[in-house]
Every structure is written in C-alpha cells, then in structure tokens.
Amino acid sequence: MGNHVLIVDDEPLMVKGLKYSLEQDGYKIDTAYDGNEALRKALDNNYDLIILDLMLPGIDGLEVCQKIREKSQVPIIMLTAKGEDINKILGLEYGADDYLTKPFNILELKARMKAILRRVVARETKISDQVIKVDNFTINTLGRKVTVRGKEINLTAKEFDLLLLLASNPGKVFSREELLEVIWGYEYFGDLRTVDVHIRRLREKIEKNSSQPEYILTKWGVGYYFRNRA
Numbered sequence: 001m002g003n004h005v006l007i008v009d010d011e012p013l014m015v016k017g018l019k020y021s022l023e024q025d026g027y028k029i030d031t032a033y034d035g036n037e038a039l040r041k042a043l044d045n046n047y048d049l050i051i052l053d054l055m056l057p058g059i060d061g062l063e064v065c066q067k068i069r070e071k072s073q074v075p076i077i078m079l080t081a082k083g084e085d086i087n088k089i090l091g092l093e094y095g096a097d098d099y100l101t102k103p104f105n106i107l108e109l110k111a112r113m114k115a116i117l118r119r120v121v122a123r124e125t126k127i128s129d130q131v132i133k134v135d136n137f138t139i140n141t142l143g144r145k146v147t148v149r150g151k152e153i154n155l156t157a158k159e160f161d162l163l164l165l166l167a168s169n170p171g172k173v174f175s176r177e178e179l180l181e182v183i184w185g186y187e188y189f190g191d192l193r194t195v196d197v198h199i200r201r202l203r204e205k206i207e208k209n210s211s212q213p214e215y216i217l218t219k220w221g222v223g224y225y226f227r228n229r230a
Contacts, residue, residue: 002026003048008038035059054080062094069095073157075116095156171228173219
C-alpha cells in the first residue's frame, strides 16, 4: 500500500484530477472539501501527508493547519490561489512544511511530495536515542521532544529539524541559504525570509527573552548558530 494522503480543496474538479493522478502513482487518497471535514479526517486518520488549500469554507486552511499541528507532525503542503509572499510565510508560520501557488504543475507537486516523504523516512530510519542538553534546555531526538526549564515545548516538524541541526553543531554558523538547502531540501525560490520566520518562532518558544536570545544566536551578515557549549 502506498502513502496515505489527504487532499483538501473546495474545487471538486481539481480534487478529482489530483486524486486520479496520485492514485496512478500508488498513493492511497482521501478527500475533503471544507475545513471542518478536513480537520475531522486529519485527526481521525494516520496520514503520511496532507495537501491543504488555504481558502476553504468553514474553517480556513491556516486554522486547520494550526489545529492539526497541536496534535500531529504530519507533513502539510499548503495550496494558495494568492501570490503575495505574506500568505506563503503565514502558511509556514502556522506549521506548513511547504507551499504551492495555484495554478501549479502536477509534476512539481509530485516532486515536492516525494522530497518531503523521503526526508520523513530518512529522519525516522536514522534517528537515534540522542539527548542534547544545555543548561535547562534538552532535545530528545528519539521522541522528537524539546524541554525548556522543565516544560515540554510544542514545535512543528520544521522547527524541530532546524533546532536539531543548529544544536547538533554548536558554534557553527549556517547561512540562510545553507539552512534552506539542508532543512527544506531544495532551492526555495530565494525566499530567505522563510528561515527568518522559523528562527523567530523558535526563539519565541524556547528563549526567556526572544529579543535577547541565549541559545539561537545571530552572526550579523552571515547567518545563525547555536550557542557553543564549551
């Protein structure tokens, strides 16, 4: 059985076309046409990936994404008919792993899906019971859990991957381009603000004062790095 995918969009013809094309590639497909149905199915099933439209009747795609993220780290590709950068970044802030702007090429969508699913498999097969501890800050790679001052922090999949990369290489400065390539796995259309958004969200979640970070630091003009533990 292929990967189990949920397609969420209020355009029946597009859903029908996507469903047919992906089923030809061996995917098992479920569909939903509004936000409420999407949220119910997403929380009741164990999907490998969700394709989620931004503009939906009932609950919109951003709220659906946010509510899913409270319970699950399933990869989410956000679809949007709007071209403004702010909507793309908002989708990522709410926990989406990737986005495509309509109209899009089905081959590009399939390539994005395969890239995300490959990263998930690689992450799960290579994961080890490693614990990174700095002061009151702990990252458990096996459970993908982060604890700060005794409190477990809820991170999106991308936020965790970004934090783990930085914390596993203390003192090493990564440029935004390098972080895009390593974490997102392909050229992200030059939208370097994607990294800045995720760094800001991470700091808000793990730092005492996000404006004066102790762990995730900035090398001005170069990039970001995790505080050296030496």
